[in-house]
Amino acid sequence: MPWWLSLLNSSLGIISAGFGVVAVIRPQALAPSGCGEFGRRFYPAMYAARSVPFGLLVAAVVWLAPAQQLTLLVLAAAAAAQIGDAAIGVVHRVPGMVVLPLAVAVLHLAGATYLL
Secondary structure: OOHHHHHHHHHHHHHHHHHHHHHHHOHHHOOOOOOHHHHHHHHHHHHHHHHHHHHHHHHHHHHHOOOOHHHHHHHHHHHHHHHHHHHHHHHOOOOHHHHHHHHHHHHHHHHHHHHO
């Protein structure tokens, strides 16, 4: 994989993990407004439980094993997770939750396609 594609995928993995950290520190930034006290903490924590380890895995795997089949699977799974986030954004009509995840998914898929 070219260094610039590795750098983009790695950076986006770190950014995704960062959003997970923000979700735990400031849950109101991600929780829907009408979900009650339980939901304001629960849903961002659920998001963080996925995004932090998965984002860090993407950030590391593109540098540690850039030509391995596992890297292809990690990037494909990361793209699928981002597409899922975008779909949730569409359903709940949150444009910011659609555009960025789709862009990230495209870059993860570009990295995975390059490895094929």
